[in-house]
Amino acid sequence: MSNSNLETLLKFYESARQEMMSRIQLRENSLMIFLGSVGALAAAAIQANQPIFLLIIPYLTLGISMITLHHNYVIGSTIIYCAKELQKDFEKLGITVTQWDISKTRLKSSKSTRLYRLWGDMGLILTPALLAIIINYKSWISGMEYKIAMSIGVICIVFSFICLKKTLNLRHKVFGELEEKAEGQNPN
Numbered sequence: 001m002s003n004s005n006l007e008t009l010l011k012f013y014e015s016a017r018q019e020m021m022s023r024i025q026l027r028e029n030s031l032m033i034f035l036g037s038v039g040a041l042a043a044a045a046i047q048a049n050q051p052i053f054l055l056i057i058p059y060l061t062l063g064i065s066m067i068t069l070h071h072n073y074v075i076g077s078t079i080i081y082c083a084k085e086l087q088k089d090f091e092k093l094g095i096t097v098t099q100w101d102i103s104k105t106r107l108k109s110s111k112s113t114r115l116y117r118l119w120g121d122m123g124l125i126l127t128p129a130l131l132a133i134i135i136n137y138k139s140w141i142s143g144m145e146y147k148i149a150m151s152i153g154v155i156c157i158v159f160s161f162i163c164l165k166k167t168l169n170l171r172h173k174v175f176g177e178l179e180e181k182a183e184g185q186n187p188n
Contacts, residue, residue: 006093013086020078027071031124034064038128052139052146054132058153058160061129065163068121072167076174084181102182110175118168125164129157 038057045053083101090096100106133153139146 006095009086009089009093013082013090016078016082016086020075020082023071023075023078027068027075030064030067030071034060035124042128051135052149054135055149055153057132058129058156061125061160062156062163064125065160068125069163069167069170072170076170079174080177083178087181098182102178104182107175107179107182110171110178114168114171114175117171118164121164121167122161126157126160129153129160133157 037060041053041056045051079101083099087099087102133150136146136150140150
């Protein structure tokens with residue numbers, strides 16, 4: 001076993017884990033900015049007595065859904081890289097410690113947390129957009145510009161739901177690959 005190979009491998013691993021942690025932080029910060037924006041729009045709509053301001057929220061919802069999907073894709077890819085690709089190199093160097101991502105404890109808890117995260121994302125991301133449409137339902141009869149704004153808002157909500165559903169599918173795929181790797185590593 002070469003020390004320089006091990007040092008290089010550790011640097012790659014640490015870099016990948018740092019990228020994953022940064023992506024998680026960026027995803028969560030994006031969600032906080034979204035929620036702050038929703039709060040500001042709600043305050044402006046209430047203060048001006050103009051619920052039409054709330055119809056901006058579905059557009060923001062689509063944006064945060066796409067950002068969340070993107071970050072989750074990179075996070076999932078990084079987890080697979082560490083747990084599968086780099087793990088092989090560690091094993092070649094004689095290091096057989098089970099990584100967190102393929103540990104029995106992590107994989108056991110992941111089954112329920114995947115759905116919890118989806119429901120949390122849907123509650124925090126989709127609920128404000130749905131409320132914006134519901135609050136403005138009377139505007140539907142007011143004129144063509146309201147119909148267009150509300151129709152586009154509904155389309156944004158649908159695409160946001162699709163993005164969040166894709167995020168769940170991505171999590172199932174990532175954890176499925178991790179489970180396969182764990183079973184191959186620890187046949188019991």
